[in-house]
Amino acid sequence: MYVFRSGILNALCAAALFGASTPLAKLLVGTVPPVLLAGLLYLGSGIGLLAWFLLQRLRTDRAAREAALTRRDVPWLVGAIFSGGMLGPVLLMSGLTHVPASSASLLLNLEGVFTAVLAWYVFKENFDRRIALGMAAIVAGGVLLSWPDRTGASLSLWTLAIAGACLAWAIDNNLTRKISAGDPIQIAGIKGLVAGLSNTGVALALGYSLPDGASIAAAGVLGALGYGVSLVLFVLALRHLGSARTGAYFSTAPFIGVALSLVLLGETPGPLFWAAAGLMALGVWLHLTERHEHEHEHAPLAHEHRHGHDAHHRHTHDFPWDGTEPHTHFHRHAPLLHSHPHYPDIHHRHGHRPNAELRET
Template sequence: MARIPVWSLCAAFLFGLSTPFSKPLTALVPPVWLATLFYGGSLFGILPGLIPRMGLLPESRKEFWLAGETTPKEKSALFASIVLGGVLAPLALIKGLTNYPASRGSLLMNAESLFTVLIATLLFGEKINRWMLAGVVLVSTGCGVLSFTETKNSYQGSEFFFLAAFLWALDTNVLRALSRLNPLVVTLWKGAGSTLLLFPLAMRSGPFSGSPETILESLLVGAIGYGFSLVVFLRSIRTIGVVRTGAWFGFSPFIGAALSVIFLGEPVSITFVLSAGLLFLAIYILHKGEQQREKRTLIPSENPSVDSF
């Protein structure tokens, strides 16, 4: 009997949960400040990963300081990852959530899978099989249906979700250069680096005098959705491997969309249901193609890597 992927399902749920709780905060907190609070909070969420029983700690404490054999290329890749995935992408996502329904925005984030495959193929020369090509076509179709079939008075801002998806796809490909490093170490540096870069930007954007409750809620969303979800994601990799974890985590946008409909009462149209069905099928096919490619390259899926977050 197959094991239930508890860790990966929890990671997908926690990350999906961040969307409906982020939406109300966009009306109370300026985008740069909100991104700063999210990633500041993520550092608290990462702390459970330091518990030895989680099995995520590096062999030596020196690895936390990137000491020893860390190459200049790896340090440059880490900085690029911080800028792309920790600063620019979340800013684009938060900007999109400001004027766009969270449920639709969650589904549009499936475009990240599309961009990840295209970047890996065009820039890194990875081969694409028929399964992956079919998935790319379906993702494009689903996002197109979701974005361009509404009325003249429909929502504006879908471009920010595509931008966020593209930046996170670039980030995923950049992280390939860090596959030799401990994933928890990379996650800690990414959270700290993003916070340090975002805070001066937030200060320059203007003063923020939010209530303690708003600040605490923002930190909590960051801790759960951006910090602890990654720790659970990494724990899942240790349990069932990169490919299977990525496959289950790929459904987090659908969880975010469903929770947004439930908690925020957002409307569900025919185009929403149609595009959700297309995107669900597309993500399944993409991961099917990824599994086939993984088998052909004979790379053990149990090998922990940072390529998937």
């Protein structure tokens, strides 16, 4: 249960950092074009995290580190980088050049929906009515939050481009979940660096020039926190909660961004803000109070990740161990049949029989 609560905290903190970065990034939009700004934010994320990763590798014993990515992780990582770091931003920027920002804000709520649908129906992540209702409440709150008086929205190639960007990020979220047992700093750093180089390259190809050094530094620091650290926490949440639940909690990011904007600008929130807050609070509460418990079987599994010796890690060690936990090493899981509350973390990605005895409250 502690791991589950930790996953929730990671997801909400990731949403808070990313949501806070939006109003702060708007302060730079006047001096840096949006496409170039996206590239600089991602570059700040990638460079900062990879520097942190290398420093951590030099200063930390191997057993205390997170598990490094392996050759088997490469296809999932490449797919996530291409879909979320390259295809998604290009589709979004293409759509934003022809679609009003108000309409785009509404369309961006599709990311959470697509993430959940793919997780549930393609990657077979378990869910029940409570989780589905919680997801619907959070997304509805996001729609209310970004609902303008007139959207000017109409179905066109450019609105489909923004919807396509949301689908690309949803694919990214689900593919990243497949490698979430690996080092989250390494994963987020590589994704940020590749996304930053690709977006900056697109901006320079379009004829934009790099801004002054102060703007580059500000974008880099903002990207390191709002995109980099946020993504590290997001990967940790994926490890413990799965894609759909993590995506639901992360969908609260627009609310956090709007709330910070109101504080910075000294504005008074309107009725839609409070209605959205209520819906999002309801959705988070439905997820927080979920209890999924049934007898389930663990198939034999061999992998490497950071762990403590809980009920799922009753293995011996073929190397000297001083008892320090958590630690990282390659280990094997024997078949196990038991019952306890659980969530679709890296050890509970099993299917569910229609007649299985479930306790979900």
